[in-house]
Ligand SMILES: Cc1ncc(C[n+]2csc(CCOP(=O)(O)OP(=O)(O)O)c2C)c(N)n1
Ligand code: SF4
């Protein structure tokens with residue numbers, strides 16, 4: 124089938140109205156996702172977006188591609204199965220900080236080290252939005268919410284550092300309010316061959332409005348940062364004075380599904396031959 | 402004239418060669434054309450602890466592990482003490498005088514110094530299992546030449562071991578020939594050499610999956626299900642599939658659901674603890690209507706329970722486990738060969754009704770070996786889910802409310818996008834909390850279950866037509882039940898058995914028809930609660946006589962026969 128007309132934003136929008144509060148950072152992520160798909164001209168039927176549960180994880184309903192709104196924390200296994208079975212498709216996984224770094228944390232490092240060619244986007248608002256403002260694994264120490272009324276005693280988890288330490292072959296950070304940069308990073312992540320992790324700071328206006336703070340702290344990567352230098356990427360990831368956005372790390376490694384499909388030239392299952400071996 | 406059916410039990414410590422000697426005897430006997438049924442049990446550790454292996458070998462068909470023991474081969478004192486009580490009237494004890502001191506009462510016994518022969522004479526202790534095998538072949542009539550051929554083919558690539566192993570086999574054989582005056586009745590008559598498949602239930606499940614068109618497996622190792630995973634890890638890449646070792650069971654079933662939405666036939670296999678972890682996703686597969694197969698090879702529970710022992714105690718979990726009104730289908734194979742067919746059946750049901758299908762195997766079924774003629778799968782019908790092509794650029798109404806509940810689905814890569822929902826949804830899959838949609842979609846999902854019950858295949862029935870006593874069993878107890886029925890019928894009792902393979906939903910009419918003329922219905926199962934009995938009572942109002950055991954072991958035909966005599 125020859126498609127002549129270029130795909131536009133309209134081709135990726137659905138009729139389902141986002142449930143997010145006005146001003147929620149997730150709108151920025153959605154809009155940049157639409158734009159990235161337009162710029163890449165990926166046909167909607169060739170893209171699958173898997174997600175977990177949370178405000179952020181509603182995103183697949185608002186993008187006219189195939190979607191899987193899964194279970195809390197389980198976007199990565201769903202995306203992994205999809206990509207291994209269908210390497211021809213572009214597969215993305217979206218989720219919140221609770222989704223990917225609390226209930227689903229068990230999956231995140233494994234997806235990273237395996238290097239399945241999927242793009243994982245963590246929409247981090249440092250809170251459990253959907254369940255109405257409980258402390259999340261990225262909430263800062265001392266943070267007071269209804270679940271930690273006397274201040275959270277926990278040290279927060281560092282998503283970028285964890286992704287780097289787990290062997291993700293592409294690690295970046297973006298800020299939902301800086302649309303152009305976010306779109307570019309999504310495009311890079313999708314184009315990257317292997318597991319791409321994009322940590323998006325996506326404020327929750329309803330329960331913890333971090334826009335002012337982020338506007339102050341967000342800064343581009345130092346110009347001399349070398350994204351092939353893992354150590355330098357880790358150093359930047361632990362910097363507390365600034366929230367760096369851009370590509371922390373990028374490298375090329377064998378992709379899981381290519382290896383897994385390379386061992387044999389597939390043939391049909393020969394039942395008779397199989398039973399003869401027993 | 403010897404008795405051409407023998408139940409041999411090897412008992413000793415794990416890692417001592419009990420299992421490998423049993424395996425080789427089984428393979429050798431099958432090669433010679435005998436039919437074999439084995440059972441094994443071993444501790445949940447790598448070395449040590451009590452292990453035993455039972456081989457029932459016959460020139461006729463064998464459907465269960467049989468009753469009692471004809472020949473006990475005790476490797477150590479514990480093996481002797483724990484099992485001697487089960488020796489049958491004419492039974493023989495073979496033991497190593499080095500390690501076992503029998504009290505010498507009431508049975509034939511042959512001392513054979515296995516340790517001394519292997520350690521002192523041959524300086525090759527690892528060959529002890531072959532010394533045992535040689536002795537067995539001399540005493541019970543397995544052609545040593547054929548056993549030698551088997552050892553040669555097994556060790557074809559390990560020349561350095563071959564000579565020593567053959568020597569061990571020889572020594573065992575010659576020792577028995579020279580030193581034992583045979584006074585027992587067991588001797589296998591020569592039989593026609595028919596080539597049979599010698600297989601365990603897990604390998605059979607894997608074979609069924611491959612034949613059904615399964616091209617994705619996501620799994621996490623767990624006893625006693627692991628061999629399904631291992632077989633598919635070796636085979637799937639050859640047929641263009643992927644076998645994925647996940648980080649846990651949630652990832653395993655998650656990947657299976659992802660692959661299935663992508664259009665693949667996909668499965669996972671686990672045991673109780675893993676099934677518990679998969680349960681949230683089972684509900685997801687129900688609401689999102691994703692075809693997938695989950696094999697649960699049951700073991701003793703709860704928690705870690707008895708990892709290497711047999712139980713049928715996951716029936717409730719398979720049928721009802723998890724939250725919500727969540728229909729799914731459950732099938733249970735009755736024998737190793739049936740594992741092939743029920744796995745294919747599970748895939749067909751999953752595809753046709755677009756829902757999760759659980760395959761309930763068990764430890765005994767998975768780790769026993771049975772012999773059967775090579776199956777001809779060329780005529781087996783395979784089903785594919787109902788698919789559609791959507792219009793380019795339009796969203797597809799994936800969850801159309803159809804009359805029978807089955808809605809066509811689009812596959813990624815083709816037009817007609819939709820989002821697979823874990824939330825209640827409308828026909829397009831868009832989330833909604835409206836009562837009308839929850840009612841409509843719940844009804845739709847259960848319409849499919851009703852249809853599955855209506856379209857279900859007939860269950861095998863054994864025994865007499867005008868039965869007064871009936872047995873309804875499920876899963877891996879089928880062979881023991883059949884043999885018990887045969888024995889009862891031979892004694893003139895009016896007994897019949899029905900063994901449904903789709904155990905949920907039940908093909909109601911058929912079961913009611915079976916039950917209505919009966920005076921008593923016995924439901925044998927290996928669990929404390931009588932889970933299937935409860936289910937029969939709850940769904941069909943049938944009052945049954947329960948026969949339960951929960952000792953970690955399968956039924957013997959005698960257990961069931963005894964119950965028949967009790968209720969008659
Ligand atoms: C197994 C399970 N446990 C708990 C929940 C309840 N729950 C839904 S969303 C959520 C947290 C969401 O936080 P996050 O992932 O950060 O997403 P956000 O809403 O902030 O975007 C929780 C705890 C659930 N849906 N499933
Ligand atoms: S609660 Fe917070 S995260 Fe959720 S939609 Fe509202 S602003 Fe966004």
Ligand SMILES: [Mg+2]
Pocket residue numbers: 177219220221246247248249250251252259
């Ligand atoms: Mg959050």
